[in-house]
Each structure stands twice: as structure tokens, then as C-alpha cells.
Amino acid sequence: MSDQNSPLIEAPKRRGPAIALAVVVIAVIGALIAFALTRGGDSAGGDLTKVKLGTVGASDPYWKTLTEEAEKEGIDLEVVDFADYAQPNPALTEGEIDINQFQHIVYLADYNVANDQDLVPVGATAIYPLGLYSQKVDSVEEIKAGDTVVVPDDDSNQARGLLILQSAGLIKLKDGGSIFSTLADVDKDASKVKVKALKADLTPTSLPDVAAAIVNNDFVEKAGLKFSDAIAQDDPSDPNAVPYINVFAVRAEDKDNETYKKLIEIYQNSQPVLDGVQEVSGGTAQLLKTPAADLQASLADVEADTRAQG
Missing domain, CATH: 3.40.190.10 (Periplasmic binding protein-like II)
Structure with missing residues (x-):
């Protein structure tokens, strides 16, 4: 979002310097509020940056752990629970959430192609056997x-x-x-x-x-x-299973957002979070740190194949 100049407010004549100063202070406060509300994380008080993440199964304990770990790193994470898989991508597209984590690359490709959207994978979580x-x-x-x-x-x-x-x-x-x-x-x-x-x-x-x-x-x-x-x-270890890597996804314009990158790093490197993921998966998750560029290349391939099928 581009910076917006504060509106020029002319002080009433002959009201003295105190009123003019008050007008300037109000304008500065307004500019700071506008800056804090730019996309990519609202100010949550202090130095925390607010992020809304959508998922299916937010009651899994590791989401609470991730929220706690994120707060230590300056991120006020709100995990939004959705009832089924059809909901988090439209919510992300419409800006109701900032990022989601519930799907693999094939599912994301299907959504993008069917809805003419460009959601982007920016981090890997794991492959789970079906x-x-x-x-x-x-x-x-x-x-x-x-x-x-x-x-x-x-x-x-x-x-x-x-x-x-x-x-x-x-x-x-x-x-x-x-x-x-x-x-x-x-x-x-x-x-x-x-x-x-x-x-x-x-x-x-x-x-x-x-x-x-x-x-x-x-x-x-x-x-x-x-x-x-x-x-x-x-077999999730099969190289052909790459399209089934579960990912964090964002809107295309947010793929380089530093706050989201930091959140993904916390998820991938926090042992309490990873232990929680494994516990919920019954020890079946194959945890991954696949580079975002590789995930995006796989998405492009699957989307191309999906369009060819149509």
C-alpha cells in the first residue's frame, strides 16, 4: 500500500499557536494510524505485528504453541478456524485473513485455476500420508x-x-x-x-x-x-509426492512479506511446535523446509497441467 499524505488542515485565524499545534499533532497521529493499518500486519500494541492465519483444525494444540512462540518474536498471531477446506482460500483472496495453512500444492493449484486466482505458496510444513x-x-x-x-x-x-x-x-x-x-x-x-x-x-x-x-x-x-x-x-517419501507438500499460502502481492517469512521460520524451527505437529499426526508427518521457490515452481507445473486437462 503506498504512503498517503496527511490532509492539509488550515488552522482558524486568530486562535493562537496552541490550536495550530494541536491541529498538527492530530494530523501526525492520523498519519501514524494509517501507517499502522497497512496490509501485512496491523499494529497490535507495543512492537507486536498482528497476523491473521486461517486453517482447518485450529483446536490442535500446536497452534496455541505457535501463537506463543510467535509472540516472543514480535508477532500477534490470530488463528482463525474454518469448518472445511472450501473456506480458507476464498477468505484469503478476499483479504479476510493474511495467510493460510491447510492445503497441499495440488489443492492450491485447483483453486487458482478454477477461480482465476494467484495465491502463492511461501513455506512448507510437511507431507502427510493419506x-x-x-x-x-x-x-x-x-x-x-x-x-x-x-x-x-x-x-x-x-x-x-x-x-x-x-x-x-x-x-x-x-x-x-x-x-x-x-x-x-x-x-x-x-x-x-x-x-x-x-x-x-x-x-x-x-x-x-x-x-x-x-x-x-x-x-x-x-x-x-x-x-x-x-x-x-x-508413500509420502516418494519424489512424485512433492505436489502433496502442505504449504503456507498468501496473496501474490504478499509473497515477499517479511513478517510472514518470520512466522514460517518460527513454525519450521521451533521444536515445541514441531513436536506438537508430530503428536497430532500420530508421528506420521514428514516435516519439510522446502524453499519457497521450489514450491512455487511445483505450483506452476501443476497449474499448467491442470489447465491442459481442461
């Missing part, structure tokens, strides 16, 4: 022909879930499958099970009614499940 869970069987082999298996309905996690089902021998995808696979790509005649898609936060609640379901990492423990209970999952 797992297949069941309340009816203890192994993939026990799933019967014709049973129903559920996957998330958002494009990026749906494709990833379908690839897991294919690796487990439950379905066959036309052309071998890709990060763009959908239910339409399932070869029904060659597949063992039927596949149904639900919102990501609803897949765990479907478990009493289906043979198995892909459950996003965020919802595993909230659904009373254990990460060790997964009967199948993908």
Missing part, C-alpha cells in the same frame, strides 16, 4: 467384491485417494491414473469395489455404512481413529 480406514475389516484383502469404498470429493484428494485404492488392488484406473483422476476414470468392470465420493470431513462418519474410507490426516483422531489403524496408505 490412509484407508475401516471399522469392518482388518485388511484390504478382507474387503469383498462389490463392497463400497469412500473417497473425498475434492478433486486433489479424490485423485490421491483413488491412486491408493488402485495400489491396494481395489480398483483399476483408466490410463493408469494421475493426480487428475476422478470417479469417471474408474474402470468399473475391472475394479473389485464400488467407489463413492463424500466431503472430506464426512468420510470418517461414513465408516459404519461402508467397507472402508479414505480419511484425511486432519480428521483421523477427531473421528476416534488411530493412524496405525490404516489398512493402506500412500
